Amino acid sequence: MFLTQDLPPEVRPVMSDLKTVLEEIARLNQSKIKVTYLDPNKDQGAATEARNYGIQALQFSSVKSDKFEVQTGYFGLALVYGEKSEVLPVASDVGNLEYFLMSAIKRLSSDKIPAVALADENSSETQILRGVLGKSYKFSSAAIGGNSPLPAEADTLIIVDPKSKFDEKSLNKLKEWLKSGKGVIALVDKVGVDQNLRSTGISQSNIESVWIDYGIEIENKLVVDEESAIANFQSQNGSFITRYSYWPQIRPENINPNIPALSGIDSLMLAWASPIKLSDDKVQTMFSSSQKSEVDDSFSDLSPEKQFNAGANGEKRVLGVIRTEGVKLAVIGDSDFIKDQFVVSSRQNMNLLLNLVDYFSQETDLLSIRSKSLKSSPLRAIPEGLKMTVKGVNIAAPLVILVVSWLVAKMLRERSKKDFG
Known part of the structure; x- marks a missing residue:
């Protein structure tokens, strides 16, 4: 995993998800699956290795000392199996990281x-x-x-x-x-x-x-x-x-x-x-x-x-x-x-x-x-009659609360007058 520490905020959720998925996959078979993190900004050898896999540096803007600066960072994943390798475009959300990872591993380890x-x-x-x-x-x-x-x-x-x-x-x-x-x-x-x-x-x-x-x-x-x-x-x-x-x-x-x-x-x-x-x-x-x-x-x-x-x-x-x-x-x-x-x-x-x-x-x-990817759970269509009922309740409820509060306050004042009258 080629990863720079100071990445832009929009990339961090994907980075966090990817780390979690990699940890889960590594736990499946710790003797055969090894996850390595390299920072090309700190290691020239890692930068060369990233380029050899076709992983390009990302450019993004950041604010330091009240100034905009253009920085260079890396966020890429290379899967290596023997002499075969495959690079996944993890800098953007591909929808289901675990599926694409397992699919790539299957391609690398399978003859067909x-x-x-x-x-x-x-x-x-x-x-x-x-x-x-x-x-x-x-x-x-x-x-x-x-x-x-x-x-x-x-x-x-x-x-x-x-x-x-x-x-x-x-x-x-x-x-x-x-x-x-x-x-x-x-x-x-x-x-x-x-x-x-x-x-x-x-x-x-x-x-x-x-x-x-x-x-x-x-x-x-x-x-x-x-x-x-x-x-x-x-x-x-x-x-x-x-x-x-x-x-x-x-x-x-x-x-x-x-x-x-x-x-x-x-x-x-x-x-x-x-x-x-x-x-x-x-x-x-x-x-x-x-x-x-x-x-x-x-x-x-x-x-x-x-x-x-x-x-x-x-x-x-x-x-x-x-x-x-x-x-x-x-x-x-x-x-x-x-x-x-x-x-x-x-x-x-x-x-x-x-x-x-x-x-x-x-x-x-x-x-x-x-199937673990993000699911959509559409809301059930609401009948028009029920919509009008809910709308009416929402409009009337505050008025009812105000009237009840006013009546309660009035009763308390009248009782107070009687007690101290």
Whole structure:
């Protein structure tokens, strides 16, 4: 561990967390795991060693003697195993330090690293996903269409927002991949939505024929849910914050705890998700919307001002499924949830995808570690009637207290007059 003592305040919480995790890991096997702290600012040899590992010095401002000074410091971690080494970018919070540490240790000590391929037609929207996959696995890009084969070394293929119509040869390529025992994680937007919250219509991709054969069909509808995420919108009168019914917030009671890939996942946030229809009992539901949800099959008004009340028509809608009997296949009726815009505000979205990769790659021992990352526990939506009651009580309570206090004081004064009158 290359660590300078006088680091800026914003880095210290991560530094403290990292030290704690390193101590816990070292205690697991003190004879084989050794943690060493080096300060390159005090040891020129340590500075040279840090540079050899590719760890660069950090520059930050500090105030000394009422003057701003630019200082140089180090905060980097190199894992060394024999002749192999790996550097982790610990200067910024990577989300789950313990998971990335154990994942890196596993890569260094293992002869085989799980390989994953990503097929996304718009890679500019999945830069965070690509970065995380590159840190955790042997990563490569893939194309379902065309004459190029899918990466032979990959164990799992992630498909994000397929829009193309594929020829029979390309579809057969994907079918053969599944038949060979390799995994597929498909994240599909069945109904497109543009930046102006207007529907761009139903996807014309024919890729769904691959998983229809396994009893999975994504419907041409959008789920609207009272248990929804809060979003910030712009209007002519400025910005405003509100619950957006087209962004379902998946709560713990609607997540299947019996599936190992959902270990530690207690909250997800989807965007413009479509329900999934199952026609084979070998398919398991991973998660669903709340009982207060229904479907929209017109897409005529996707604005946040639209009033929605499921009422008696409300019921749970399946949004993510998995099949592991005879095939490794997971399908989610939304791809936006893993794109850069959304994954930064819902870390467990990323955890779910990585869990699925590990599950299909048989790396199940890492699932419980990743689940220790920061969890989101969304508040349950409060009925309007209860909101008004609570608001009324909050307004009335101070007045009641004042009146009661005045009455008590008056009674005490009158009693005092009688006693001394």
